[in-house]
Amino acid sequence: MWRYLFRRITLFVATSLVMIAVLFIATGLFPANKAYSLSGIQYPTALQQQQIELDYQLNDNALLQFTAYLRQRLSGNLGISSNSQQSVAGELASVLPASFELSLFSGFIAVFFGVPIGVIAALSRNKMLQHSILAFTLTGYSMPVFWLGLTLAMWLGVNLGWLPISGQINLLYEIEPVTGFMLVDTLLSESTYRIPAFHDALLHLILPAVTLAVLPFTLVVRITRQAMINVMNQTYIRAAEARGLHTFKILVRHALPNALIPVLKSIGLMLGSFASYGIVVEVIFSWPGVGSWLVSGIYQRDYTVIQAGILSVSLLIIFLSILIELLHTAINPMSRKELYASH
Amino acid sequence: MLVIVKRWYQLISLCITSLLLAACGQAQLPSGLVYCSEGNPESFNPQLVTSGTTIDATSHQIYSRLVNYSQAKAEIIPGLATQWQMSEDGLSYQFTLREHVSFHKTRRFTPSRDFNADDVLFSFNRIINPLHPYHLVSRTGYPFFQSIGFAELIESIEKVNDYQVIFHLTRKDASFLSNLATDFAVILSAEYGYQLLSEGKPEDIDFFAVGTGPFQLSQYVKNEYIRYKKHPVYWGPTVELDQLVFDITPRSTARIAKLITGDCSVSALPKAGELAVLNQHPDVIVDAKPGLNVSFWAFNTQKPPLNDVRVRRALAHAIDKQNILEAVYNDTAVEATGVLPPASWAYSKNLSPNDYNPQKAIELLKQAGVNQLSIDVWAMPVARIYNPSALKTAELIQADLARIGVKLNIISYDWSVFTQKLSASNYDSVLIGWNADNSDPDNFFTPLLSCAALESNNNRSRWCQKDFEHLLTQAQSVSSQPERKAFYQSAEAIISDQVPMVTLAHAKKVVLKKNNITAMQIRPYGGISFAKAIQTSEEGE
Numbered sequence: 001m002w003r004y005l006f007r008r009i010t011l012f013v014a015t016s017l018v019m020i021a022v023l024f025i026a027t028g029l030f031p032a033n034k035a036y037s038l039s040g041i042q043y044p045t046a047l048q049q050q051q052i053e054l055d056y057q058l059n060d061n062a063l064l065q066f067t068a069y070l071r072q073r074l075s076g077n078l079g080i081s082s083n084s085q086q087s088v089a090g091e092l093a094s095v096l097p098a099s100f101e102l103s104l105f106s107g108f109i110a111v112f113f114g115v116p117i118g119v120i121a122a123l124s125r126n127k128m129l130q131h132s133i134l135a136f137t138l139t140g141y142s143m144p145v146f147w148l149g150l151t152l153a154m155w156l157g158v159n160l161g162w163l164p165i166s167g168q169i170n171l172l173y174e175i176e177p178v179t180g181f182m183l184v185d186t187l188l189s190e191s192t193y194r195i196p197a198f199h200d201a202l203l204h205l206i207l208p209a210v211t212l213a214v215l216p217f218t219l220v221v222r223i224t225r226q227a228m229i230n231v232m233n234q235t236y237i238r239a240a241e242a243r244g245l246h247t248f249k250i251l252v253r254h255a256l257p258n259a260l261i262p263v264l265k266s267i268g269l270m271l272g273s274f275a276s277y278g279i280v281v282e283v284i285f286s287w288p289g290v291g292s293w294l295v296s297g298i299y300q301r302d303y304t305v306i307q308a309g310i311l312s313v314s315l316l317i318i319f320l321s322i323l324i325e326l327l328h329t330a331i332n333p334m335s336r337k338e339l340y341a342s343h
Numbered sequence: 344m345l346v347i348v349k350r351w352y353q354l355i356s357l358c359i360t361s362l363l364l365a366a367c368g369q370a371q372l373p374s375g376l377v378y379c380s381e382g383n384p385e386s387f388n389p390q391l392v393t394s395g396t397t398i399d400a401t402s403h404q405i406y407s408r409l410v411n412y413s414q415a416k417a418e419i420i421p422g423l424a425t426q427w428q429m430s431e432d433g434l435s436y437q438f439t440l441r442e443h444v445s446f447h448k449t450r451r452f453t454p455s456r457d458f459n460a461d462d463v464l465f466s467f468n469r470i471i472n473p474l475h476p477y478h479l480v481s482r483t484g485y486p487f488f489q490s491i492g493f494a495e496l497i498e499s500i501e502k503v504n505d506y507q508v509i510f511h512l513t514r515k516d517a518s519f520l521s522n523l524a525t526d527f528a529v530i531l532s533a534e535y536g537y538q539l540l541s542e543g544k545p546e547d548i549d550f551f552a553v554g555t556g557p558f559q560l561s562q563y564v565k566n567e568y569i570r571y572k573k574h575p576v577y578w579g580p581t582v583e584l585d586q587l588v589f590d591i592t593p594r595s596t597a598r599i600a601k602l603i604t605g606d607c608s609v610s611a612l613p614k615a616g617e618l619a620v621l622n623q624h625p626d627v628i629v630d631a632k633p634g635l636n637v638s639f640w641a642f643n644t645q646k647p648p649l650n651d652v653r654v655r656r657a658l659a660h661a662i663d664k665q666n667i668l669e670a671v672y673n674d675t676a677v678e679a680t681g682v683l684p685p686a687s688w689a690y691s692k693n694l695s696p697n698d699y700n701p702q703k704a705i706e707l708l709k710q711a712g713v714n715q716l717s718i719d720v721w722a723m724p725v726a727r728i729y730n731p732s733a734l735k736t737a738e739l740i741q742a743d744l745a746r747i748g749v750k751l752n753i754i755s756y757d758w759s760v761f762t763q764k765l766s767a768s769n770y771d772s773v774l775i776g777w778n779a780d781n782s783d784p785d786n787f788f789t790p791l792l793s794c795a796a797l798e799s800n801n802n803r804s805r806w807c808q809k810d811f812e813h814l815l816t817q818a819q820s821v822s823s824q825p826e827r828k829a830f831y832q833s834a835e836a837i838i839s840d841q842v843p844m845v846t847l848a849h850a851k852k853v854v855l856k857k858n859n860i861t862a863m864q865i866r867p868y869g870g871i872s873f874a875k876a877i878q879t880s881e882e883g884e
Contacts, residue, residue, distance in 0.1 A: 084565045084566070086565075153600070157600060157603070157604050158600055158603055158604075158620065159623070161603060161604060161605075161624070163604070164601075164604040164605070164606050165600055165604055166592070166597055166600055166601050166604070166606060167590070167601070167606060170372065170377065170605075170606055171377050171568050171570070171588040171590050171606070171607075172372050172373050172375045172376075172377055172586065172588060173372075173373060174373075174570065174586075191373075193371065193372075193373050196371040196372070286592070286594075286597055288567060296566070
């Protein structure tokens with residue numbers, strides 16, 4: 001197991017290195033002065049210029065430049081944003097929690113509703129129900145997220161006026177960022193309008209979260225259903241039934257844990273597309289997260305912001321994929337067996 | 344088996360109902376108003392800028408001016424100066440200042456004294472005196488004051504005592520008070536200035552602003568919002584709003600959506616084409632007020648064949664302005680017959696407008712002996728308040744001119760290239776416009792059509808006429824409004840006759856607001872003001 005862990009960590013480091021190297025080469029291709037695209041300072045003073053050259057070793061060969069780049073970026077120096085003149089790391093820290101909040105909430109919706117519906121689809125004897133669930137998930141799966149987001153915004157927001165479709169909270173509530181998670185911050189705030197603020201933040205979260213949840217939800221339903229059908233045909237389930245166990249107990253204790261393992265794996269595989277869907281959703285609903293920050297950085301040719309956005313999103317995806325793989329191995333007896341046998 | 348399914352159903356339906364309940368409940372909001380603005384301010388000091396976005400965010404919220412202009416009364420009314428007197432020769436103005444006016448108390452600054460003459464001297468000397476410690480703190484200069492030659496106009500500013508100031512001018516200028524009433528002529532705190540100077544952070548004066556206005560700046564997060572708190576001891580009428588928030592929303596559709604869903608109560612600069620969606624929302628009011636602006640088609644009068652006045656008249660008669668009003672402005676503008684908009688006090692009905700008459704146009708062209716005429720028109724690539732789509736306007740004009748046998752080529756560049764190339768002045772004609780900085784009618788003539796404007800390349804018609812110039816100088820030197828009005832009427836007549844430009848439309852200034860916002864007026868020029876806005880409590884769903 002330790003050996004396996006070590007191998008995974010090496011994999012993480014290696015993949016990240018390759019990713020940063022690609023980013024470094026891409027930075028060199030930006031149509032701008034290299035010192036500018038690395039530091040974000042457009043018109044540096046002589047002193048700043050000297051500092052930039054020293055920091056990024058601009059006068060050395062490419063390899064040394066890359067190690068300098070790596071050192072700067074990993075020590076948290078992401079440069080300054082040429083647009084806002086503020087430290088990119090600080091901006092990143094202020095937008096990341098909003099994105100986490102949105103993705104966690106959507107992930108929660110997807111799993112909370114997806115797993116039971118998947119189970120129902122697998123166990124129901126009613127063909128009609130089965131087919132309609134499958135048809136529904138297939139529709140959701142094939143619906144482009146930008147269309148879905150705009151339609152929901154148009155329908156529930158503009159036409160019916162039920163839900164807010166832009167931003168995180170009504171700005172009249174003055175909420176000091178503590179954790180960066182708006183829902184948590186509203187509850188932590190000392191304002192007398194704590195509860196209405198929480199309520200308002202929740203309302204703002206619904207539409208973007210539902211839009212973003214559709215893709216993982218459909219996947220979770222389909223994979224849970226498939227896995228559940230497989231598991232229910234296993235002999236140990238029949239044995240449990242033969243022993244006269246309660247169906248609920250069989251389901252929760254014996255079938256579901258095994259059925260959820262492939263679900264976990266599929267969530268790991270989905271992270272990349274989930275992140276890009278997240279960016280689209282953030283832009284549609286003006287959600288102040290990494291996605292809309294990155295897109296506005298692209299529009300304004302804010303090179304340091306583009307780099308930081310790509311760096312943080314990709315590092316996160318790499319890290320989470322490997323984490324999920326580790327978890328998968330840790331809880332899945334089958335792959336553990338594989339591990340000892342062949343690796 | 345069924346039992347489990349049922350349980351899940353119950354759980355899920357419980358969740359959905361709770362979410363729906365959350366959705367339908369009426370949230371309780373703190374007192375205040377959210378305004379969806381269109382962009383980030385460049386600074387928090389209107390002295391340094393001309394951009395409307397910055398003026399909106401600063402001038403009437405954070406600051407006060409010595410005098411203000413009242414649209415309703417069509418006259419200058421007291422601001423921080425309670426009264427003023429012009430000397431007999433018109434060369435000095437004495438102001439009596441308001442007492443017991445306090446500056447904002449912020450985290451960085453606690454005022455130890457009330458507003459007095461030192462603050463007036465500090466604020467204006469910053470602009471005119473290159474030796475003032477803050478003069479060079481501005482990296483952008485003082486564009487409005489430079490454009491009207493303010494530094495040359497003011498000889499000196501004299502402090503008589505703490506509440507008396509005299510402005511000495513080098514020449515008579517009837518628009519002096521109007522210029523003091525513009526959004527740019529705000530009063531800063533001298534005490535704050537010297538405190539920042541001793542702390543070694545002078546540039547903070549323009550970002551962590553302190554003024555005497557109805558709201559004080561509380562927090563600014565770029566690209567997100569600007570938060571203001573009510574100034575507890577504002578000198579003017581009581582401010583009803585406890586807080587004011589500018590929600591920075593660059594996309595026009597997003598601003599409208601936020602207005603509909605209630606995330607903001609007032610919203611800026613809607614696109615004319617998007618107003619239709621508001622018909623199904625009776626709680627949103629489209630507030631359109633006549634604006635002090637004009638969009639026009641300027642002819643390069645120095646370049647043949649447009650140097651021939653008959654050709655210019657022919658073109659003026661060929662254009663169907665009504666058509667342009669409908670298609671380009673969606674009827675959010677009024678037809679222009681002269682340069683001055685109806686909202687200006689000097690406006691009078693143009694007695695000899697060049698009306699739409701293609702037949703006459705053809706005859707005039709025949710007289711001029713011009714056939715097979717082909718001219719270029721430069722159309723600006725961006726939307727401006729006076730013309731939401733110059734390209735569309737150009738296409739309509741193209742169709743009109745085709746009817747009288749004139750070929751029009753539409754040319755457009757990127758905005759920055761466009762303005763650069765305009766200065767090179769080798770165009771035939773250009774579609775552009777003008778948005779007034781102040782209420783003085785001179786603002787529509789001198790910057791646009793005077794010989795001085797020709798020298799500074801702002802005279803798009805490249806036109807300079809002695810009689811016209813004489814009228815403008817005369818109009819500036821008298822101060823009685825009826826007399827000035829007569830001068831401007833004659834000036835309009837010359838423009839109508841000589842046709843250096845065809846004026847097309849005066850766009851209305853449109854602001855969207857919820858119907859629970861009352862008492863907020865929109866002024867025909869300059870920035871928005873929330874000092875008097877009242878938000879009545881939400882009606883139930």
